[in-house]
Amino acid sequence: MRATSLLAAVVAVTLAGSAGYFWGKQQVPVAEKVAAPAERKILYYRNPMGLPDTSPVPKVDGMGMDYVPVYADEATTPGTVVLSPDKVQKLGVVTEAVALRPLASSLRSTAVIEVDERRQQLIAPRFEGWVRQLHVNATGQAVRRGQPLLEVYSPELESALREYQLAQESGLADLAASTRQRLRNWEISDDDLAHLAHGMANRVLRSPIDGVVLEKRALNGARFAAGEVLYRIADLSSVWVQAEVAEQDQGSLRVGQSAKVSLDAYPGEVFSGRVGFISPVLNAQTRTVQVRVELPNPHGRLRPAMYAKVELATGQAAPVLGIPLSAVLDSGVRQLALVQVAEGRFEPRAVRLGRRDGEFVEVLDGLAEGEQVVTKANFLLDAESGLRAALGNATLAPASASESGERDVEHRSTSPTKPASSGSEHAEHQHAQ
Template identity: 50%
Template sequence: MSRIAGALAVLLTGSLALEGAALAQSGHAGHGASVAQPAPAEAVGQRRILYYRNPMGLPDTSPAPKKDSMGMDYVPVYEGDVAAPPATAEPAPMSAGPRKILYYRNPMGLPDTSPVPKKDPMGMDYVAVYEGEEAGAGVVAISPEKVQKLGVRTELVGRRAMGRQVRAVGTVQVDERRLFVVAPKFEAWIEKLHVDTTGATVRRGQPLMEVYSPELVLAQQEYLVARRAGGSDGLAEASLQRLRNLDVPEEDIERLRRTGKASRTLVYRAAADGVVLEKAAVRGMRFMPGEPLYRIADLSQVWLIADVFEQDLGQVQLGHDAEAVVNALPGRIFSGTIGFVYPTLTAESRTGKVRIELANPEGLLKPNLYATVNLHNEVVREPAVVVPESALLDTGRRQVVLVETGEGRYEPREVKTGARADGYVQISAGLEEGERVVVRANFLIDSESNLRAALSGFGGGQHQHQ
């Protein structure tokens, strides 16, 4: 008889549980999917059922009886089975000061909610979600204490012009427009060298060498014969013009006219100021027409050829200012302008060459010196809406900023970005001047926002079953 009585008690308990579940479901259907319905608390002996947990130990609970994906019944959790104050048996939502608690979420960010306070397997308390915090996709509300703890800082969205410095490296080169080569137009022998060392500084008109040329001696004699003949001046003038065509200086031609004597040697002079970069002339050597004997460069102005990375070439414009610092001259800054952007790109280094013209009156800048360059550029001349770069959350596919919509409330907002310079990002769409954006701790808030969005997706389906 005792066994029969026990069985009847079990059947009675089961029927009461099913009846309670049916009543809970009918109440849910009558009032819509609302988390405000009370959690079932059925009399089983002298204890009440607080909620039902997943039979496999997963972090998933339900306020009403249900089955998991394998068809196993959820296990009831009775009053007294969990270490929680008596108030935990009350249904959600429950009042917490002026706000109502809607549900409790997993403290580790897992997609798990509970209608009553509980702990996770590690003993951490579930976090309460208050009324109003769930509204809006991704909107997150944070208490003032947590805002202070995270170190959240915001700034007003404003307008400003934007400039940018492009850093590059380069080498000092000779200004090609100030390079001269001494290559006589006649055949001759060098009898004396006046400038006989590489690196020597020469001035325009300074003697470089004395040469003997049978061709020049013959041209002088032809002129003298034509002048003595007393005939037409055309023949004499033709002889002088021949000397001019061979680059004989005008002062030597005037001496020939004045003295009436042909000179055996000719003094060849420098055609411009500069420094001797190369010297092929040797005393006693014979040279042929067009053979280079000296290479002279005027270094009063030089070029700095800078290698600018491919992604920065679009920011480089002609005429903009540049500053160069040479490793060999610490503490000295040389200023110049961008004179030319070369039309080709170096495939190996993915850099383009930019020519900067630098004045060098003291001659401190020497060819092939290594230099670091700062190129100044106005990226956005007219004031535009900008935010600090730290305010932008760039996922690669979209750009987001966190906009402060109220005290402790932050809304992720997708924006379209433009140029970047001076630590700021131009915003072409999505923000207005005067709004406040988060510039510090925004990654933490964004993680919280994504968590809320995830919980909203999981919780929506879960609440429909409650």
Template identity: 50%
Template sequence: MGERQILYYRNPMGLPDTSPVPKKDSMGMDYIPVYADDKPDDSGAVVVSPARIQTLGVKTAEVELRTVDAAVRASGRIEIDERTQVVVAPRFEGWIERLHVNAVGDPVKKGQPLFTAYSPELQSTGEELRIAERLARQSAAQDPVASESARRLAEATRARLRNLEVAGQASARQVFHAPVSGVVLEKEAIQGGRFMPGEALFRIADLSKVWIIADVYEQDLARVQRGQSAQVTLEAYPGRSFAARVDYLYPTLDAATRSTRVRLELDNPEGLLRPGMFAQVALAAGDATPKLTVPGSAIIDDGERRVVLLALDEGRFKPQPVKLGQRGRDAVEVLEGVAAGDRVVVSANFLIDSESQLKAALSNLIAPEAGEPAQASPTRYQAEGTFDALDAEAGSVTMTHGEIPALQWPAMTMDFVIADPALVQGIVPGTPVRFVFEAGAPGEYRITGIEPLAGAAPTPAPTAAPAAGGHGRH
């Protein structure tokens, strides 16, 4: 087999200069050879050598018919069913002589004694009622007018006792009972303490049924409706789910989060669901009809179109535009572009794009003329390194990264343009990170995604000043 034909050498930093012979740039980095067999053919397919496929760890998956798990997923929190809450608040002034329920969290049954209260007001009102009733009886025969007045006074006193919610014979001491079964959430009552009219001494709620208030994003609202079933999972009980039902969609939208609150009801017979717990909600949506799907990692979205890389024979890969349907948890429905049995790249697909000079193919699917340098277009790369510093005014970050084989870059420290300074919010300098960047203007590389590496601890950031303009230092 003959040697591969080199067309030209391109600048390693993406600058628009090429060379017909090997050379180095101002930092001593070798120019990268562009081979004839790396160019797209008439079908838009490109060839990647088996060695590079193995180095990049390329994996493929088959396009298949399967059910799309298109459930609407949201985060929520467990709250008390507001309709089951009651407060115990006497309508008269008094003192608590004895507490029968002593602590927050105690379960109570309907009718169970809560506390015994003494009230001078009840004592005087009860005595007034007894005097009026006696006068009405004694003067009935001798003075009908006085008897009628005493009867009216007695009736008015009884009405006052009814308004004070004192049942039965008026007494200076009254026992207050739990109006519902439930759990004591608040207890202001203290034995020997004084209370005023309307003061809430107990708050009780029935926790046999609770609410979940979930935040559903605006784009998912059309798939949520009242009565819809849902499954709820909690970190406290891994491997277990609870059945719930959508009870209400709140009429307002949070402009900051672009989400609407949705209320779900679920039974809590075991008392496992405690108000304040965080919950993950999966609202049933879609249907069980099998659909043509690809794994979500197979999709390359450049902001204007969505493509997958079809794995052909003999190490050839072809970018294929696709039209997408429902997005599931593990797979995405494909409406147009591929057929069942096709194989698509699901790992290192954007690295193949870089290694194989697919920039032009992903941009317009048009092959360049022979010997013409590949035109620069946004191409995504992934790397690992250390976040060193943010220059918010300049809109750039300094990164120390390892080798990037896709660009044939050695390990070095360099500046990148940052798409949004919020991407590094909460990331302290010195934190090991994984980041995604793309080629912009010649010599400019822009970070579009960044996340700390799992379990990684910050390391001291370098003290040397970073190179400007996207250039780096070894």
């Protein structure tokens, strides 16, 4: 019995060893094929409440909450804002999708009504003299074509008139012709000449057009020099509406396009006109181009210097990729938008803009359809993240993940093995997490 038991034990041990060898031999290649999980590299630890404070080693805040690790594969581009859900709610952040939308097919601008320069006339005698009597003696008075304005006396005119009469009586044809030409240069017509021949050189100056006296300098008994302006008269049956259009919108302008003009003085009324002129020079101070709309004014209700609003029909209504105007951050050098790349993560993106209306602006480059941009509280995020310090690094195309991580590590100047020099340095390099 003992021999039998001993033999059985030896056989069992031998079989177990063989099995162990067998299974071990089979398991070795299997174990070699299973790769150990890669360890994620921790760059630093951030404040769990989103405060601008980091640590190179694990720590807790004043409330006993553990700092959150930030891994290398989570590295953000310069200027990226990382906020907790509570902070996003407190800031009132609102986003809207980049989408194809039709821009309004018109441009709106403020304007001022002005006198049509082509419909003005100056009363400025070409000879010197004195004012004997005023027939129109008030600024703003309406006058008709041919209506007497004033009566003047000129010794110089009287001398030329006597010379002309004597030359005619003496048969001096050449002298009479030259004197008559001088009188014509002074705008003395044949009717005036016939009238002056029977009396003193008192000449009546008349209005050359129908209009309104905008300026009167003539005074009874006053002396005037040759070329001095005594009246300025304007025909206000047609006026100019001078509008200022932003530089980026001038590509939609063309001469002849229709325009609608509205004024606060006449609520609900719309006056129709057309663009008659587009200035070839841009205003360097306001960065606008002047557009002139010609507007009929048969009843004189449109008065020079009145403010107006102009709507110019552009005729471009095709849908374009656009974002709300409130989503644009203008640094003065370029325009940017804050893009929500993940929950609580916002990235500055340089954009190239095109046409705009009162609410939206066309995006030519920098954003894709469907991306979410911040439309409300973006300036708060700007201040929260120190975004202006990173504007120079923002590009039209986002950097690759590896490049982004390298810049982020360099920018923060922190690592798991190298503590930051001070809290202020962390605050300078951490972008409002």
